[in-house]
Amino acid sequence: MKIVDWYILKRYLVTFGMMILLFVPIGIMLNLAEQIGKMIDNEAPLNEILIYYLNFTIYIGSLLFPIFLFLSIIFFTSKLANNTEIVAILSSGVSFGRFLRPYWIGASIIAVLMFFMGMFIVPNASKGYNEFKYKYLKKGKQDRVTSNIFNQLNENDFIYVSSFDPARKIGYNFTFEHFDQENQLEYKISAANIRWIPKDSLYRLTSYSKRKLVNETELLETKRRLDTLFTFNIEDLTPVSYIAETKNLFELNKFIADQQRKGASNINTYILTKYKRWALPVTAFILTIIGVAVSAVKRRGGMGVNLAFGIGVAFIYIFFDKVFGTLAEQSGFSPLLAVTIPNLAFGVLGLYLLKNAKR
Template sequence: MLTIIDRYILKKYLSTFAVMLALFAPIGIIIDVSEKVNKMIENKIPLTEILIYYYHFTIYFMNLLFPIFLFLSVIWFTSKLANNTEIIAILSSGISFTRFLRPYIIGASIISVFVLLMGFFIVPKASEGFNNFRYTYLRSDGKQAMRGDNTDVYRQISNDEFIYVNSFNTETKTAYNFSYEKFKKDKLEYKISASRIQWNPKTKNYTMYDFVKRTVGELGDKIEKADKKDAKYSFDLEDLTPVVYIAETLTLGELNRFIEKEKTRGSSNVNVYMVVLYKKYSIPVSAFILTIIAVAVSAMKRRGGMGLSLAIGIGLAFAFVFFDKIFGTLAEKSTFPPFLAVWFPNIVFGILAIFLLRNAKR
């Protein structure tokens, strides 16, 4: 049962975190608008599209920087408690430091469950809307979506089939600079290319524009051309999208099925998908670790006041983000195990939390 002190600290925990989000969300939006306003005006983007984008941006941005906001909010209000000698009074009443941590752990549990569910169901849709807008309006000239950098997709869809697209628009379900290669016993049997290929949901087939098919023959190649051609292929629409882009937009169940399908195909990009999957679990767990570190750092009354605690907190928060980004990229670009890469920051900072907690108890 929660005591008055528990309710008091828990209320401070949740309200300060909510205020921190409410303060930084507009700042993030203002910075993003200042960077993209020229493109928005140039491409004449409708106001409704912009409003929907910033709704998705807010969810995406908050989820991305959630550990920093949580960490700083805990340090902020705990430092205030320490400076007001409230923590000394609580501990002097006979409450142990471990018991003092209970409302913090309860608060971390509430936020972790919330972030976990958000990551499973809500954040993927926000990520899809966020990326759709960026690739449709901001990385190209208007509606020529995803003609920007790092959008090339090259995949092996079976033992003898390969596809390539330069870019993909999820709204129109259109890929650009498409090519399909079919091999037979390690020799190219034929190659199909098109300036763009569009998925037709009603007929469940693809329409290719500026179609060219080159069939390799012993005495000479046979070339077939058409301005427009419909065809059915064995690959899915998701196979045409950029690797991280598609992984971020799938809910938990969809992502698990997608990873299994990619494993059976022998995809070289499985590590990238696994990093996205493991982060859905590791980020909520970081709430507990960062909460304990924040309390241990800020519970002591310091001569430098709140400023010193915040300085230490900001340094630790950015160190956590640095480790998270470095090891995530390492897993995506190398053979480093994705599970270890994603959980390594939590392991390192978990050990740091235990060390700091022991010192704080003294």
């Protein structure tokens, strides 16, 4: 049986690799045809374009890994079924569960690859991909929230700006409030704007005023301009919308803990990104189960019927994943449930289809 195991495992991995080599270059060419005009208009350097498409390959390829995996399983398993190879294997006394072992090994290899890439390689590629996109392809469009920004720095300090210009690193109508241990306002700093001065590594406040309460007496300090230091980074006022995608496993955990402490309003988006990374390897096993169950039986329509059914299931899975993801990001729905429900539902579907395939 080891010969058969190696035969199936080889077909599994080779077909998966061929899917990637076939469709990723097509995706690059379609993207290039669509974006080449913007790249020329915005004078994107050739070296940055080449780096962008390297990051594009990793970023888009990782998103499509589950689909490539699913279609490759259906493709080569359908060929085995049409050639009656599966019937021959099972007729030799091999159980259906034993027949599945090389599939589990293949799924394990792909799952480890997905995990490693999703946690450590894709975040860096995502950063380069999105930075290029907003610099040259979506030039002038904001990649973050820039109005009515509120942040809790720690248990005692809060900041607010009515608007923020990320290009010039200026926040307007700045307010900094400090509370004591009894949750009473100790002092409040206001300024028409706050600007980061990189050369001097400090902040410059314009039309500065500070109100401080001392024994129920209010002390007022005003200056036309004040250069000072704060413990926060001005980029942290409003992180880019894709910030969670650019952080590896350890950075993302730290970032989420920091945002939870600050009371960030979009914390569910960051948590959802974290859970999706952990769920992606599980998806490899679920899609393997469904793929084998759908294509292991020889059908009258042949491979075409299996591929059509498989593509339909894949699109339904993506639809459910997007729906629950949107619910988690915009309506306070639990990110853990948003990731678990589609995988659980399709896991049950896969086991049901596999049970029928055994018959």
